[in-house]
Amino acid sequence: MQTVQFFKTKKAALSIVSSLSNTSKMPGLSWGISAKLCKTGAKLAKMEGTVCADCYAMKGSYSMYPAVAAAHGKRLEGYNADRGAWVAAMVRLIDGQECFRWFDSGDLQSPDMLRDILEIVRATPATKHWIATREVMFVKTVMAELYPAGLPANVVIRVSDSKPDAKLSIDRAGITGNVSQVYSKHAAPQAGAHVCPAPTQGGACGDCRACWSKSVVSVTYKIH
Ligand code: SF4
Numbered sequence: 001m002q003t004v005q006f007f008k009t010k011k012a013a014l015s016i017v018s019s020l021s022n023t024s025k026m027p028g029l030s031w032g033i034s035a036k037l038c039k040t041g042a043k044l045a046k047m048e049g050t051v052c053a054d055c056y057a058m059k060g061s062y063s064m065y066p067a068v069a070a071a072h073g074k075r076l077e078g079y080n081a082d083r084g085a086w087v088a089a090m091v092r093l094i095d096g097q098e099c100f101r102w103f104d105s106g107d108l109q110s111p112d113m114l115r116d117i118l119e120i121v122r123a124t125p126a127t128k129h130w131i132a133t134r135e136v137m138f139v140k141t142v143m144a145e146l147y148p149a150g151l152p153a154n155v156v157i158r159v160s161d162s163k164p165d166a167k168l169s170i171d172r173a174g175i176t177g178n179v180s181q182v183y184s185k186h187a188a189p190q191a192g193a194h195v196c197p198a199p200t201q202g203g204a205c206g207d208c209r210a211c212w213s214k215s216v217v218s219v220t221y222k223i224h
Contacts, residue, residue, distance in 0.1 A: 005085045007092040016082070016089035018074040021104050025198060027205050028097045028127075031090075032105035034072040040134040041107055050162050051182055051223070052134075072105065079113070087116050091123045099212050100124075102131040114142045121155045128212040129155040132180060134162065139175060151176060156214055168192060168218050180211070181220040193218035 007013040021030040035041065035055055044052035079086045094100050108114050114135075121129045133139060139157055151157060157176040161169075164184045173179050181190050189195045194210045199222055201208075210216045 005088045007089055010093055013089035013092035016078050016085050017093060018078045019071050020093060023104060025204050026099075026101055026104070027209070028099040028101065029094070030101035030104040031075065032072065032103050033076050033109075034069065035105050035107075037076070037109065038107045038134070039109070040136075044134070044162050049164075051160070051164060052162070054223070076109075079116075083112070083116055087119050087123075090120045094120060094124050094127055097124075097127045099128040099130065099209065101211070102129065103133065108133050108135040108138050111138045111141045114138050115146065118142065118146060118152070118155070121152055125152075125154055127154060128209070130211045131155065131157045132160055132211075133157060134160050136172075136175060143176070153214075156212055158211065158219065164223050165190070173217055177214060177217065179218050181218055182223045183220050184223050189220045189222075190218065193220035196221045 007016075017031075021032055023030060038045075038052070038055075041052040041055065044050040045055065047053060078089075102117060108117075108131075114131075114133075117129075117131065136159060139159065143151065156178050158178045158180040159172055159175050161172070161179060161181045164182045165187045166181060168179065168181070168190055181193055183189045194216045196210070196219060197206070197208055198204060210219050
C-alpha cells in the first residue's frame with residue numbers, strides 16, 4: 001500500500017528525494033542514479049564495441065567523486081523507502097519546470113520504477129519529460145499495461161541504441177516512437193537523426209529541446 005502524501009514545501013519534498021541534478025548542460029533539472037546499477041547496461045558493458053563498454057557515466061565526475069556516488073545512493077534509498085511518498089515529493093519538486101530529464105546517469109530498475117515515473121508525468125502535465133533507457137522489456141510491459149494507445153503528450157521515452165554508428169532500426173524506433181543513438185569520432189552522424197548541437201554551443205542545450213520532442217524520432221550524440 002503506497003502512502004498518499006502532500007508536500008507543502010520543497011524542503012519537505014527534498015527530505016524524501018534527497019537531491020536532483022542541476023547540470024550546466026540541461027535547461028532543467030534531472031534525476032539519475034549510479035550507472036553501476038544498470039541492468040541491461042551491465043550485460044552490454046561486457047560486450048566490446050557497445051556504448052555501455054565505454055559508458056560516460058562510469059567515468060569522470062559521475063564515478064570518481066564520492067559525493068556523486070553518495071548522492072546517487074541516497075536518491076535510490078529515498079525511492080525504495082516509500083514509493084508513494086517519493087512520487088508525491090517528485091511531483092512537488094518538478095511541477096512548474098519547463099522540462100525534466102530522467103537518468104542523466106543509470107537506468108530504470110524495474111517496471112514499477114517506470115510506472116512511478118509515469119505517475120509523476122501524469123501529475124505534471126505542464127512539464128515535458130525525457131526518459132532515456134535501454135530497458136526495452138520494462139517499457140514494453142508498462143506501455144502495454146498503461147498506455148497501449150500511446151504515451152502521454154508530455155513524455156518522450158528514448159530507447160537508446162547499444163552500439164555507436166548503428167543505423168536507425170525501425171523496429172526499435174517503433175517501441176515508443178523515439179530513440180537515441182551515438183556516433184563515433186571518425187564516423188558521420190546517422191542520416192536523418194537530429195545531431196545534438198551541444199558540443200558546438202559550449203556543451204549546453206541552449207534553445208534546443210530535441211530530446212523532449214516526439215516529432216524528433218532519433219537524436220544522435222557524439223560519443224564521449
Ligand atoms: S539534442 Fe538538444 S536537447 Fe538533446 S541534449 Fe543535445 S542540445 Fe540538449
